Amino acid sequence: MPYTLLKQFLKESLPQGKQSYISFEGTFSEVIDVPVSHEEGVILLMATVPHILPGFYDDIIKEVFPEGGNIPQLGGIRLESHRGFYPTGETVLYILAKDDIEKRLMLQNMFMPGHWFYKKNILYLSDVREGEPQMSGRLQLSQEVLHKIFYGEEVLPRFSSTFPAKEVFTAMDWDDLVLNQNSLKQIQNIALWNKHKDRLMNDWKMGRKIAPGYRALFYGPPGTGKTLTACLLGKELGKSVFRIDLSAVVSKYIGETEKNLEKIFVQAESKEWILLFDEADALFGKRIQARSSNDRYANQEVSYLLQRIESFNGLVILTSNFKNNIDDAFLRRFNNVVAFYKPGFEERLSLWQKNLPDNVKLEENVSLELLAKSYDITGAQILSVITYACLQALGNNSNCLLNEDILAGIELEYLKEEKHFKKV
Known part of the structure; x- marks a missing residue:
C-alpha cells in the first residue's frame, strides 16, 4: 500500500543523514494523467495522508523521536479543526533534500506557477503572512483531486464563496x-x-x-x-x-x-x-x-x-x-x-412554432402569425407565455391551448416590463 511505503520512507528519511531508496514513480500517474516523478509522488502522498489518516505523522515522529522536543527543520503546523501534524513545504524540503541547497531550490520550483501542480490545479501551498517563508504554507490538494485519488472518479467543484x-x-x-x-x-x-x-x-x-x-x-x-x-x-x-x-x-x-x-x-x-x-x-x-x-x-x-x-x-x-x-x-x-437583436416578425413566428409542445393543440381562433405580428416579445418571453398557457390547460385537464390563456400570458410579460398591453 502507498501509505505503508510512505511511512517506511519517512522513518528512514527523518534521522539526519540517512537516505531512502523507496520509489514512488507511477503511484499517481494514472490518477493525475501526468507522468509523476519520485519527488512529485512523495509530495502528493504527503498531502493526501492527513485526509485519511490524521495521526499518521504523529505516530512516525513519536517512534523516531521518542523523547519529543522541537524539530524546526521538519516544519509542519497544527490546525484548529485538524489536531494532527499537517505537513508544509518545509516538511517536503527536509524529507527530500535535507541540507542540499540545490535540491531545495529544485523542490521549491515545484510550487511555482510553471509546474503542473499549479497548472492543473492539483496541489499548492496555503497562503502565509507577509514576510514569512513561502514554504511554511501547508500542502493543499483540491477537493476534486482528493476525490479522484480516493474513488477514481471526477467531481465538479462545489459552489462556495471560494469557488463562486x-x-x-x-x-x-x-x-x-x-x-x-x-x-x-x-x-x-x-x-x-x-x-x-x-x-x-x-x-x-x-x-x-x-x-x-x-x-x-x-x-x-x-x-x-x-x-x-x-x-x-x-x-x-x-x-x-x-x-x-x-x-x-x-x-x-x-x-x-x-x-x-x-x-x-x-x-x-x-x-x-x-x-x-x-x-x-x-x-x-x-x-x-x-x-x-x-x-x-x-x-x-x-x-x-x-x-x-x-x-x-x-x-x-x-x-x-x-x-x-x-x-x-x-x-x-x-x-x-x-x-443579439430582439426578434423580428419572421423570428418570432419561428419561435412560436418551435416552442409549442408536440402533444398539444391550439384553439381554432389562435393565429400564430397574428401573435408574432402583434406582440414584440423575445424568445424567452414567448417560451414563458407558452409555459403559462400549458399550465392553464393542464389545470383544466385539457391538451388544448386557449387563445385567452395565451393573451393572458403575454399580458403578464408586458406587466413585468411595465409596458402597455393591448389585446388584438
Missing part, C-alpha cells in the same frame, strides 16, 4: 435557437477557433503574435438567447460551461475579488472549461476617474480582469445588455462581438 461559479447546461439544440444569419456566422467562428486553435498557435506560429485564448462578447436585450448560445457552444464543443456568480465574486475587501476570480481561472485552464460572465457590466464596466480610494480599487479590479482574461488560454464569453457599458479597453481585445 456554477455549471450551466441546456437540453435544447441549435435548431431551438432563432438568430439572424450574421450572428450565427459569428458564433460559428468560435467553434472554428476551438477546432483549429492548436494548429493556428503552434504549427502556424501565431502563438508568438496573438493572445492564447478566445474572448467573445454577446450583447443585446434580455431573453434574446445569449446564455443559451453559450450553453449550446459548450454542448457542441464537449466542454463544461461555468457561469460566474458576480454577486459572490465581488468583495468589499481589497484584493479579494481578484483572489476569488484567480481560483476560477486556474481551475478553468486546467479543465478546459468555458467561462461565462453573465451580465458582466458589474465587473467589466467602464473605468472611472479616480476621485477616492474606492474608485481606485474598482479600477484596479477592471485592470486585473483585463490582463487575466487576455492571458487565459480558453474561451471566455461575456454577456451584456448594452455594448456601450463595457470598458473600451476590453472591447478592443475581444475576438468576436456578437449582437
Whole structure:
C-alpha cells in the first residue's frame, strides 16, 4: 500500500543523514494523467495522508523521536479543526533534500506557477503572512483531486464563496435557437477557433503574435438567447460551461475579488472549461476617474480582469445588455462581438412554432402569425407565455391551448416590463 511505503520512507528519511531508496514513480500517474516523478509522488502522498489518516505523522515522529522536543527543520503546523501534524513545504524540503541547497531550490520550483501542480490545479501551498517563508504554507490538494485519488472518479467543484461559479447546461439544440444569419456566422467562428486553435498557435506560429485564448462578447436585450448560445457552444464543443456568480465574486475587501476570480481561472485552464460572465457590466464596466480610494480599487479590479482574461488560454464569453457599458479597453481585445437583436416578425413566428409542445393543440381562433405580428416579445418571453398557457390547460385537464390563456400570458410579460398591453 502507498501509505505503508510512505511511512517506511519517512522513518528512514527523518534521522539526519540517512537516505531512502523507496520509489514512488507511477503511484499517481494514472490518477493525475501526468507522468509523476519520485519527488512529485512523495509530495502528493504527503498531502493526501492527513485526509485519511490524521495521526499518521504523529505516530512516525513519536517512534523516531521518542523523547519529543522541537524539530524546526521538519516544519509542519497544527490546525484548529485538524489536531494532527499537517505537513508544509518545509516538511517536503527536509524529507527530500535535507541540507542540499540545490535540491531545495529544485523542490521549491515545484510550487511555482510553471509546474503542473499549479497548472492543473492539483496541489499548492496555503497562503502565509507577509514576510514569512513561502514554504511554511501547508500542502493543499483540491477537493476534486482528493476525490479522484480516493474513488477514481471526477467531481465538479462545489459552489462556495471560494469557488463562486456554477455549471450551466441546456437540453435544447441549435435548431431551438432563432438568430439572424450574421450572428450565427459569428458564433460559428468560435467553434472554428476551438477546432483549429492548436494548429493556428503552434504549427502556424501565431502563438508568438496573438493572445492564447478566445474572448467573445454577446450583447443585446434580455431573453434574446445569449446564455443559451453559450450553453449550446459548450454542448457542441464537449466542454463544461461555468457561469460566474458576480454577486459572490465581488468583495468589499481589497484584493479579494481578484483572489476569488484567480481560483476560477486556474481551475478553468486546467479543465478546459468555458467561462461565462453573465451580465458582466458589474465587473467589466467602464473605468472611472479616480476621485477616492474606492474608485481606485474598482479600477484596479477592471485592470486585473483585463490582463487575466487576455492571458487565459480558453474561451471566455461575456454577456451584456448594452455594448456601450463595457470598458473600451476590453472591447478592443475581444475576438468576436456578437449582437443579439430582439426578434423580428419572421423570428418570432419561428419561435412560436418551435416552442409549442408536440402533444398539444391550439384553439381554432389562435393565429400564430397574428401573435408574432402583434406582440414584440423575445424568445424567452414567448417560451414563458407558452409555459403559462400549458399550465392553464393542464389545470383544466385539457391538451388544448386557449387563445385567452395565451393573451393572458403575454399580458403578464408586458406587466413585468411595465409596458402597455393591448389585446388584438
